Amino acid sequence: MIRAGIIGGSGYTGGELIRLLLAHPAISLDFVYSTTRAGKPLSEAHPDLLGVTRQVFSGEVDAGVDVVFLCLGYGNSRAFLKEHPFSEKTxxxxxxxxxxxxxxxxYLGRDFVYGLPELYREAVEGAQNIANPGCFATAIQLALLPLAKAGLLTETVHVNAVTGSTGAGVSPSETTHYSWRDNNVSWYKPFTHQHLGEIGESLSDLQGKGAEVLFLPVRGNFTRGIFATAYTRYEGSLQEAEGLYDAFYAQAAFTVRSGKPLALKQVVNTNFAHLHLHRHGEYLLVTSAIDNLLKGASGQAVQNMNLIFGLEETLGLELKGSAF
Structure with a gap:
C-alpha cells in the first residue's frame, strides 16, 4: 500500500481528497494534519464521512510517507514545507x-512539474513533485490546447467561465453566504484572474507567443462545477476542428469531446472534462465543463498520483455523475 498524508484537510478540496483516498484500493491514508482539529473525527468537518471512517485529524506529520498532498491557501505551502521538511523520497x-x-x-531543492496530464503526461510520470493546476486553468486549457498545438490561436481568445461557490473555499465571505449567492450572478477579477499566468505558460509551450486570452470569471448561484465558453476566429471547418480535438485527446483518460451541447450536471461529481465545439461564421466556440473540486482540484491530484506510482490512471476515480 502507498502511504499518504494530507495537510489541511478541513476545507472543500481536503474533504474531497479524503473521500477519494479512503476509497482508493492502493492507498493507506496515514494522517490528515490539522492544527485546529487535532483529535477530532474527520466526520466532524466532513459529515459525508460519517459511517465511512472513524479516523481523526492528526496534530503530527509523518515526514516519511510516500506521498503528501498540500491543501493549503496561497503562500502557505511554501511556509509549511520550510517548517516541515519531508523525506527526499516523499x-x-x-x-x-x-x-x-x-x-x-x-523550492528548497524540490522541482515541481505542472500536473496537467493531458499536456505533460510523461513529465508527470517521472515527477517527484507536482504543482496541481487551478480549476479555471484546467477548464480553459483543455478547451484551447488542441488549437494551440496546431498554431491556430492567432487572434484574441474571449473566455467566460462561471463557477460554483465551492471555488471560493470553505470560509464564509460576503459573496459566498446563501442570502447573497442564491438567485444571483456577478463577475470578479475581470481580465486579471490569477490562473491566467499558468494558462499562458502552457499555451506558449505549444505555440510560442500566441493570442491574448481575455478571461471574465463569473460567480454562479450553485455549489459545484465550472462551465466555460471560449471563442476565437477560426478559418477551418467544424469537422477539421473536431478532428484536431479527437486526435489531441485520443489517449486522455478523462477528457472527452461531446457531439451535443453540454450541461454542467453531466460532469459534477466526476473527474471528467467534457468539451463541445460549435462553428458560427468565422468563429469557433469551445465549451468546457468540469467539477471544480475533482478534475479542477482533488480528482486531478489523485490522477497525477496514479501516474507517478505507475497505477492505472483512472484508479480510485471511477465516479458516477448524475445528470438529473
Whole structure:
C-alpha cells in the first residue's frame, strides 16, 4: 500500500481528497494534519464521512510517507514545507498555486512539474513533485490546447467561465453566504484572474507567443462545477476542428469531446472534462465543463498520483455523475 498524508484537510478540496483516498484500493491514508482539529473525527468537518471512517485529524506529520498532498491557501505551502521538511523520497502534490508558474517551480531543492496530464503526461510520470493546476486553468486549457498545438490561436481568445461557490473555499465571505449567492450572478477579477499566468505558460509551450486570452470569471448561484465558453476566429471547418480535438485527446483518460451541447450536471461529481465545439461564421466556440473540486482540484491530484506510482490512471476515480 502507498502511504499518504494530507495537510489541511478541513476545507472543500481536503474533504474531497479524503473521500477519494479512503476509497482508493492502493492507498493507506496515514494522517490528515490539522492544527485546529487535532483529535477530532474527520466526520466532524466532513459529515459525508460519517459511517465511512472513524479516523481523526492528526496534530503530527509523518515526514516519511510516500506521498503528501498540500491543501493549503496561497503562500502557505511554501511556509509549511520550510517548517516541515519531508523525506527526499516523499512525493509532494501541491493543490495551491505556489509552484505552478515556471519561475516558482523550484523550492528548497524540490522541482515541481505542472500536473496537467493531458499536456505533460510523461513529465508527470517521472515527477517527484507536482504543482496541481487551478480549476479555471484546467477548464480553459483543455478547451484551447488542441488549437494551440496546431498554431491556430492567432487572434484574441474571449473566455467566460462561471463557477460554483465551492471555488471560493470553505470560509464564509460576503459573496459566498446563501442570502447573497442564491438567485444571483456577478463577475470578479475581470481580465486579471490569477490562473491566467499558468494558462499562458502552457499555451506558449505549444505555440510560442500566441493570442491574448481575455478571461471574465463569473460567480454562479450553485455549489459545484465550472462551465466555460471560449471563442476565437477560426478559418477551418467544424469537422477539421473536431478532428484536431479527437486526435489531441485520443489517449486522455478523462477528457472527452461531446457531439451535443453540454450541461454542467453531466460532469459534477466526476473527474471528467467534457468539451463541445460549435462553428458560427468565422468563429469557433469551445465549451468546457468540469467539477471544480475533482478534475479542477482533488480528482486531478489523485490522477497525477496514479501516474507517478505507475497505477492505472483512472484508479480510485471511477465516479458516477448524475445528470438529473
Amino acid at each position: 512525493h509532494v502534490i501541491d493543490l495551491s498555486n505556489d509552484f505552478r508558474l515556471q519561475a516558482d517551480a523550484s
